[in-house]
Amino acid sequence: MGSPGFVCTCKKEAIILIKEYSPQYLDAIMDIWLSANQTAHSFISNAYWQNAYAETKQQIPKAEVFVFEQEGVVKGFVGIAGQAFVAGLFVKNEYQQQGIGQKLLAHCQKRYGRLELDVYAKNEKAVRFYQKNGFSIAATKANNGYTEHRMVWEG
Numbered sequence: 001m002g003s004p005g006f007v008c009t010c011k012k013e014a015i016i017l018i019k020e021y022s023p024q025y026l027d028a029i030m031d032i033w034l035s036a037n038q039t040a041h042s043f044i045s046n047a048y049w050q051n052a053y054a055e056t057k058q059q060i061p062k063a064e065v066f067v068f069e070q071e072g073v074v075k076g077f078v079g080i081a082g083q084a085f086v087a088g089l090f091v092k093n094e095y096q097q098q099g100i101g102q103k104l105l106a107h108c109q110k111r112y113g114r115l116e117l118d119v120y121a122k123n124e125k126a127v128r129f130y131q132k133n134g135f136s137i138a139a140t141k142a143n144n145g146y147t148e149h150r151m152v153w154e155g
Contacts, residue, residue, distance in 0.1 A: 018107050021065035021077075028074035029067065030057050036090040043122050044144060063087055066107055068100050078104040086117035105133050113155045121147040 019025075033056060037049045063079040068091075076091035086108065091100045108115060119126045121140070127149065135151040142148065 017069050018104065019067045019069060021061065021063075021067060023061070025065075025067050025074055025077070026057065026060060029060060029065070029077050032074070032077065032090050032092045033088065035093055039093055040123050040126060041120060043120075043146065048144070059087075066104060068104055076100045076104055078108055080108060080112070080115075084112045084115050086115055089117075101129065102133065109134075109153065109155060115153045117151050118143070118148050119151060121149055127151075 021029075030053065034049055034053060038046055041049075059081075060079065063081045065077055065079045067074055068076040074092075075095040076089075078089040079087040081087040086105075089101055089104055091098075091104075115135075116138075117130065117135070119130060120143070121127065127137075130151050130153075133153070135153045137149045138152040139150040140147055141150070
């Protein structure tokens with residue numbers, strides 16, 4: 001699994017650690033996953049996310065997951081399935097717009113030469129975020145009755 005994480009310091013000199021997944025993080029990860037999905041995908045019923053919760057909780061340990069932790073608080077995570085598919089990148093709602101998602105994504109971009117992900121077109125904030133970070137739309141399809149983009153980044 002490699003090193004347990006890497007440390008960087010931000011402007012305020014607070015220690016930020018991106019760590020590899022450990023079972024101790026599962027509950028915090030799932031809380032972030034549920035609330036961030038419900039907020040980002042308000043066009044999809046909350047029941048959909050509630051129904052997907054148990055399956056997602058089983059899949060998290062099977063993915064390569066990196067957790068953003070600062071001062072003992074899990075603020076976000078990214079999961080990579082297979083060799084290079086970003087299954088999800090989520091930041092706790094109150095910590096969004098602070099560069100956490102970008103740090104998690106940059107961590108993955110350093111580890112992989114190519115990344116792919118799917119994002120709903122209606123989640124315009126996420127589409128812009130990924131485009132800003134070098135992803136481009138490679139394909140479009142329907143999912144749950146909504147348009148979804150396959151986005152690709154190549155280093």
